[in-house]
Amino acid sequence: MRTRLAIRAHALLERYFPERRLFLRSEADTRFIRLKPLTQLIGFAGSAAVVAWTIIASSILIMDRIGAGNFRDQARRDQLIYQDRLNEMAEERDARAEEALAAQGRFNTALARISEMQSDLLAAETRLREAETGLGVVQATLRRSLKERDAAREEMAVLTAQLGDGAAALPGTQLAAANEEALSFLSDALSATAQERDSVTANAQDTLDHAADLEHQIAMLQDRNDQIFRQLEEAMTVSIKPLDKMFRSAGMNTEKIIAQVRRGYSGQGGPLTPISVSTMGELPTLDASRANRILNQLDRLNLYRIAAEQAPFAIPVHSSYRFTSGFGYRRDPKNGGRRMHAGVDFAGPVGTPLYATADGTVIHAGWQSGYGRLVKIQHEFGIETRFAHMSRIRVKVGQRVSRGDRIGDMGASGRVTGPHLHYEVRVGGQAINPMIYIKAANDVF
Template sequence: MTVHPWMAAVAFCFVGVMAIGYLGATTYLVFRDDLIGASMARQARMQHDYEDRIASLRAQVDRVTSRQLLDQQVVEEKVEKLLEQQMALSSRHGRLDALLDRAEAAGALPASVPVPNEKPEVTGKRASLSGGLDAIENLLGRKTASTRPASGKATGTETAALGYVPLTDTAADRSDRLFSHMTLSLKDIERDQIDRVQKLADGASDTAEQISGILQRNGVPLDQVDETAGMDAIGGPYVAPQPAEAFNSSLNELDTALSRLESVRATAIRMPFANPAPGREITSRFGNRHDPFFGGLAMHAGIDFRSPVGGEIRATGSGKVVTAGASGGYGNMVEIDHGLGFSTRFGHMSKIIVKVGDEINSGDVIGYSGNTGRSTGPHIHYEVRRNGEAVDPMQFLNAGMKLTSLID
């Protein structure tokens, strides 16, 4: 059989292909396990990387959540403190209103005492309470958060939020700034209240001192007034004193000053400092004078006011009527006991309209002028007596003009 060259070439190619296929299959079988192992190892590394990333993100989310919970707790604690301060200010305002009512009832304070007015709101310097509460609710998540202005650049916020959450300017930081601002505002209000209370206390004390000075110069025994005022029954088990706040101390000081002012004011109103015949001319003063009946010197125990028959006679202080009727040279006479040893007498009256035992207030009409008793003509005879002895009524009238601005 003749072997042609082409047949030899075909046979050689076939043998070459089979050899190459055999070598390739052998190589694959030899390296397959290594390739599979390397691929599995790569996949395992990728899985571990992803698991580590997920664990890291979970840890960061937990930290952020814990921080938010802590911030919320801090904000709630500060809200409670703020509400406590607000309740304290409301309570103080109620007590202050009560004391202001007492101050108004006790009489006008001197015009020279500057009582501060409410401080006006200043934009940007004083926290608005309603705005502050809205901000607090926003921080606590109770309201929809306000949208922030866009920066105009694609910063990849969503991707960054997964990889990094900034811890600056958190809710706690914002609440700190807010509460600091509001606390300063409340401190300003508290200082204003304390300043106002202190000025009122100083004004009440000054007024009480002025009234006391006038009363003492006219012989009114204020020590008896203090003893009488201090006889209120008090008592109770002993309890250790508590530390007093500045505001409460100021209120106590104002309360003490108002109590003293009320006491001396009531005493001044009771004493005979008013005019029995406003607008009437004084025709005869206190002291020795020429007696119109005997011609020699005689002691005039009061002062006389020119008044026609029927002119009104007014009580010069509050008190109780102890005499109302004919009384020797006084003619028709009314005597009023004002307490503390002081009494007043009104003589030569044409008509008496009060009776013994009546309680009289200063300025009440007690009768009408006349010409009864030892008198040369219609007029009003007025006396002031201290412990039964006549004193010059003019010093009381002069003191009454000074007291008018302090007790009216």
């Protein structure tokens, strides 16, 4: 039975793959190689498998390149949009701060004017009381003078009746004339005092009306200040919350980071000198407290932005690349054993530019076993970044670099299977997954 099946299979193979002979002729003799049907079938199947694998691998590589390019383009667009948004919010914040300071100045000027007008009103009330007191004295004197005048007239009438035509030359007549003159003087003084009283009363009423207008203006100004403060507080919340979330997502203590940055920028007159609204030794008002709180938030926002520049939140490769290996244990590409991979790998062509991911100082720039050409950068907060397997190093030890500065080119130096960048992040000497920082900044940069 098996012999029949073998014969049939051989016949079927003979139909599609007939036996062939390859003749090899030399100067001495001629030899040939016999290609049996089974041998031809195995060769054909192997060739077909190689071609199929080549097509599938090429398709996967092309799809990865297209996907990686779209992701990087989208990330760059998102970063530009967020930077534009931050710039707009910073401009709006500065404008609101200037409006708040101007409103505070107008408010203080209005308060000073009201204080002056209140002082004038008190002085006018004092003069009015003095005038009323003087008027009372004049009125009492006038009543007494009128009584004396009436008595003098009655006495003069009696004397005139007794003496007849010679009464004009008597002392009583002269006394009556003096009383008439005194009465006229007192009447004029009383009239002048009454006019002054009316004038003081009118001025006091005008002052009260003006004070009421100023109080209305102050109320409107306070409403405007409250609206400005509310907008500034909302803008500060929107600006600070993503940065705070970014640091916390990276496992960094925000209070310690802020304190460390503040110590580094504590010089008087420096870019981050704390500012506040002065209360001139008095208890702060509600507006002054809100203004001080907003200014403190502005200071915190500036500290966050400086700290963000000093932590490795950026991607080291800006050109097209393929993410070939993540952080953690993996199969060693050289010997096949299980080993710890202390970073992430970005594969790309030799010479692809590599960039610093944060501000720092170069502490190593040269060859190191296993890493090949290696650059180490020391950052703030005890963070160190490493760029390995480079084809060219463009920085020197001791050089200060900023985020986005080109530090070298991608290569295949050291222990590698092909050109790529091996990128590490270490905190206190301990290797940390770099993607923690890169993913934490997705919503910010």
